[in-house]
Amino acid sequence: MRKVAVLGIGQIKVDEHWDKSLREIGGEAAFLAMQDAGMEKVDALYVGNMLSSMVSGQNQLGTFFGDWIGLWKQEAVKAEAACGSGAAAFRSALMAVASGDVESALVLGVEKMTDKAGRDVTAALATAADADYELEQGVSFVGINALVMRRYMHEFGWKHEDFAPFSINAHANAMHNPYARLREKVSVEKFERSSMVATPINLLDASPVGDGAAAAIIVPAEKVLRKPKVVVAASASATDSIAVHSRKDPMFLNAAYLSSRRAYEMAGVTPEDIDVFELHDAFSIMAALSLEACGFAERGQGVRLGLDNQIHPKGRIPVCTRGGLKARGHPVGATGMYQILEVVQQLRGECAQTQVDGMQIGMAQNIGGSGATILTHILKLES
């Protein structure tokens, strides 16, 4: 397996881009990545997307974007794993370059969510859950997560306000990220006063959707002269049942446990070595569960890392350093690529006020469904 490096990155602000189409937002991120990499052409294009067939009436997004950005002949394909589509596309590209069959690849995570009414987007997002065994019961996607959060609070004795630090940290970091959707400060009071979405999940527990696109160029590491050089140290994917009620323990993200353990092993590191963890905080409960499953906290104690002030950029395990899903925004199929780009930015030292000191190793974890498909990538600096 060839070692692979990330040569260039490009992203747009997560926002309601009413004036731009799916085509345009994806194209912008792709061109920025190619410009950053100093390349005009790549061998293959991998697109991560979840909703375009339902929201934009467009499938075949690999070829669609190849067409738009002038890669008229190259291989192209779309990978889909619900909200885990971005990292799934990254891993597909990685396998192709690692195998030796592809010499350079553009990976694009893209989602246009504002071209349909909110209720249609909610219905489209619900395709991430189990249509037969969850949706048929009338439970929405946020409803499923609310049931998990309620049970967690009951089981481990936490109050709702104990989750506030996740939201506060994400929003504080997003204020320094020009690509973040929400750039406003949150306090414990504001967190507690926020409108309820599905008890106990309120608006400040939940990530906002939005239009977004983030892209990277990957090539064999041995071909990269650029410094700092960011290489992919590990890539792993694991799954769980789609329906949360089918799991032995709905409060343990077994797929996060499995994919992070495999990634640590591949990279030859332990949780202590991770300088930044871009986790999938679609809801604040997911931040806590991710920290636990990946070995940063004991069962039921993920919340404590926030309360102990350990998750900010100078803390023991910085998370959501660019705003996370909560404040950078969650354009579902694009999110996994935003996370990977944010780790690259940390490794390159491009994060200004939220830069983590002494960055050597960063981890990005993207989740499809409520913990159903979980992909973990570890990136590091190589001299």
Added chain:
Amino acid sequence: MRKVAVLGIGQIKVDEHWDKSLREIGGEAAFLAMQDAGMEKVDALYVGNMLSSMVSGQNQLGTFFGDWIGLWKQEAVKAEAACGSGAAAFRSALMAVASGDVESALVLGVEKMTDKAGRDVTAALATAADADYELEQGVSFVGINALVMRRYMHEFGWKHEDFAPFSINAHANAMHNPYARLREKVSVEKFERSSMVATPINLLDASPVGDGAAAAIIVPAEKVLRKPKVVVAASASATDSIAVHSRKDPMFLNAAYLSSRRAYEMAGVTPEDIDVFELHDAFSIMAALSLEACGFAERGQGVRLGLDNQIHPKGRIPVCTRGGLKARGHPVGATGMYQILEVVQQLRGECAQTQVDGMQIGMAQNIGGSGATILTHILKLES
């Protein structure tokens, strides 16, 4: 790059499976493949599918099927390239096994098309075309192909009945394939009398949709003791503009040309060495264009191979030996895997009345959109 072998295959009849769900048809094919391979577990699952989010309200099909068939922890992902999704999933799996990161993979092409009304399925299929520049003009997917066929007839001087041999051959072969949807004989008279769909494409020029699922297990070739041993000699993918009107020449499948040339080179063969060509005859015009682009006929002369009786199982270049899209059926996201399975069956000598003599090398070509994404795989026997 490690050499990869196809260890097991499984398929169900393409049909209107009113009594079975998406879950059930995919599961059946997957279990048959695992049984054929003598394996109870694989490392990873790759699913090819185009329509499930729109037709069945279900996304994240990789994990969905992992869940259903008992692969609760393994990596899983969906690949989508419209009607080319089946081969796209196969190629994704191939890259992962070839890279050395995955030791065994299940590839499943699956499509459930009968759970919605016909007009909804037609709308869902239209997402394969360019939503902004084709569909907005009001042209349907079959309409786009009809325009190409009309131009081809005009340009090269063929009559409609000259295309009859493609349909006749496909139907004749399907009569011996228990998995084929249409098993009835077609004559030139019947072909010419068939109902018009979009002039000049009539019902016997067009492939029927249907519910279908076809699966294969792939592993590193060096681990396979089973005889006959079927290995993947080449895999290549190429693209063209999605909108047919954007192409310099709408009657030349440039992506088929590029991917077949690359595949011939990888396998070290020429068109003369191909014993069977499972081509993508979604419409009879596509059969002619594929034969031309892949080097079996001169420009405008693909039709002649049919008229000269060269495409049946004892002819110079047997095509659609199990019925092709025309008569086996075209369950869109599953089709690419049916094609690969049919080449495997020919190589194993399992095709009885339509068995090609002296099988050594077979080619399968799967197309997404009207020639937009084209994947070519060459499989061969290895002693």
